[in-house]
Amino acid sequence: ILTGVLDDCFCDIESIDVFNNFKIYPHIQKLTERDYFRYYRVNLNRPCPFWADDSHCSIKDCQVEPCPEVSSTDPQLSTLYSQVANANTDIVDCEQAQDLGAINSTLSNYSKEAFEDWARHDDAQDHFCELDDETSPDADYVDLLLNPERYTGYKGPSAWRVWNSIYEENCFKPRSVYRPLNPLVPPRGKGCSSSLCLEKRVFYRLISGLHSSINIHLCAEYLLAEGWGKSLWGPNVQEFRQRFDPAETKGEGTRRLKNLYFLYLIELRALSKVAPYFDRAFVNLYTGDRQEDQASKELLLQFFNETKAFPMHFDEKSMFAGQKIEAKTLKEEFRLHFKNISRIMDCVGCSKCRLWGKLQTQGLGTALKILFSEKEIKNLPEHSPSKGFQLTRQEIVALLNGFGRLSTSIHQLHSFRALLKEKR
Numbered sequence: 001i002l003t004g005v006l007d008d009c010f011c012d013i014e015s016i017d018v019f020n021n022f023k024i025y026p027h028i029q030k031l032t033e034r035d036y037f038r039y040y041r042v043n044l045n046r047p048c049p050f051w052a053d054d055s056h057c058s059i060k061d062c063q064v065e066p067c068p069e070v071s072s073t074d075p076q077l078s079t080l081y082s083q084v085a086n087a088n089t090d091i092v093d094c095e096q097a098q099d100l101g102a103i104n105s106t107l108s109n110y111s112k113e114a115f116e117d118w119a120r121h122d123d124a125q126d127h128f129c130e131l132d133d134e135t136s137p138d139a140d141y142v143d144l145l146l147n148p149e150r151y152t153g154y155k156g157p158s159a160w161r162v163w164n165s166i167y168e169e170n171c172f173k174p175r176s177v178y179r180p181l182n183p184l185v186p187p188r189g190k191g192c193s194s195s196l197c198l199e200k201r202v203f204y205r206l207i208s209g210l211h212s213s214i215n216i217h218l219c220a221e222y223l224l225a226e227g228w229g230k231s232l233w234g235p236n237v238q239e240f241r242q243r244f245d246p247a248e249t250k251g252e253g254t255r256r257l258k259n260l261y262f263l264y265l266i267e268l269r270a271l272s273k274v275a276p277y278f279d280r281a282f283v284n285l286y287t288g289d290r291q292e293d294q295a296s297k298e299l300l301l302q303f304f305n306e307t308k309a310f311p312m313h314f315d316e317k318s319m320f321a322g323q324k325i326e327a328k329t330l331k332e333e334f335r336l337h338f339k340n341i342s343r344i345m346d347c348v349g350c351s352k353c354r355l356w357g358k359l360q361t362q363g364l365g366t367a368l369k370i371l372f373s374e375k376e377i378k379n380l381p382e383h384s385p386s387k388g389f390q391l392t393r394q395e396i397v398a399l400l401n402g403f404g405r406l407s408t409s410i411h412q413l414h415s416f417r418a419l420l421k422e423k424r
Contacts, residue, residue, distance in 0.1 A: 150221030209263030363402020
């Protein structure tokens with residue numbers, strides 16, 4: 001599907017494929033199954049700040065309904081089922097969205113007290129993303145393994161409006177570009193990222209890469225058939241072609257995939273840079289189980305060693321090498337753009353899509369925070385927390401799971417290549 005050297009860096013597609021599929025992908029899969037990384041605290045009930053809710057679903061079960069609270073002694077803690085349907089659909093589509101977009105928030109073997117204990121080990125500073133209020137009664141831990149990212153039936157005007165807002169409000173566009181970029185329609189001329197300085201071109205490519213990655217997940221985990229109480233999920237080659245085939249997208253598909261690889265390199269670089277933060281003895285991936293915590297940290301440090309071994313890392317010095325004041329201004333500009341994007345995710349009308357959209361946006365924001373903080377990371381004290389650079393549990397979970405999604409996308413591209421060859 002895609003070969004050759006990427007723009008804005010000195011790395012070829014084939015090297016990334018081999019490195020990811022044989023070294024990184026198996027490792028990140030194991031890591032994100034650990035207890036520390038599988039639970040993500042999220043508020044799925046925050047209202048959309050940019051437009052009124054446009055859901056026209058007419059059946060009760062498509063609305064957000066809290067489940068009955070269980071007793072504190074019950075090991076099964078059911079907190080919330082969120083079921084939201086796509087706007088402008090009929091009842092049949094709404095019923096499907098109810099099933100596919102619902103959040104399974106059963107939390108096995110944990111109590112509220114355990115999660116509160118986790119929170120006491122979390123320090124916050126310098127957030128790139130708009131973090132959910134973790135003390136809000138609407139914020140709950142979600143088991144990511146019980147809520148895989150896949151096709152939910154969420155599409156149409158509601159989904160389009162979200163992506164259009166992300167691109168139009170947050171793309172650094174030269175004034176000569178009058179028409180806002182529509183993410184699924186090839187732009188006129190060279191598009192939003194032409195004639196921009198490297199930093200602003202990079203920002204646009206990151207958003208495009210994130211969009212591409214999400215679309216690959218939906219194509220790879222598509223609802224192919226529904227049987228007696230069991231659904232069949234798998235790759236939808238036609239859907240993939242519609243979004244990425246050069247002929248069907250007038251060449252845009254190739255650019256979208258290149259941006260995915262570019263985003264992968266940016267986050268990979270951030271992971272290799274942040275390793276010293278976790279290498280310190282007192283930094284603990286705390287869950288209360290000392291054996292589990294130690295095993296998780298050892299696995300994480302092994303993963304960081306893999307990321308550092310990649311020979312063709314993106315050189316972020318070419319991005320942020322301006323004057324100190326200019327670099328500080330750019331960092332703030334990036335941070336504000338990401339806060340805005342994370343709030344737009346509150347407008348996503350499907351609970352599962354909103355969950356993964358918020359997580360992956362926060363993961364990318366955390367990666368940028370790391371790349372902007374190289375000096376602070378180099379000066380970390382060995383035996384105490386740093387006021388200059390800290391990561392919250394939320395940021396760590398989002399960073400690793402967000403990168404896990406990118407790694408999975410590149411792995412899934414390998415499968416689509418094989419399927420496309422079979423169909424020729």
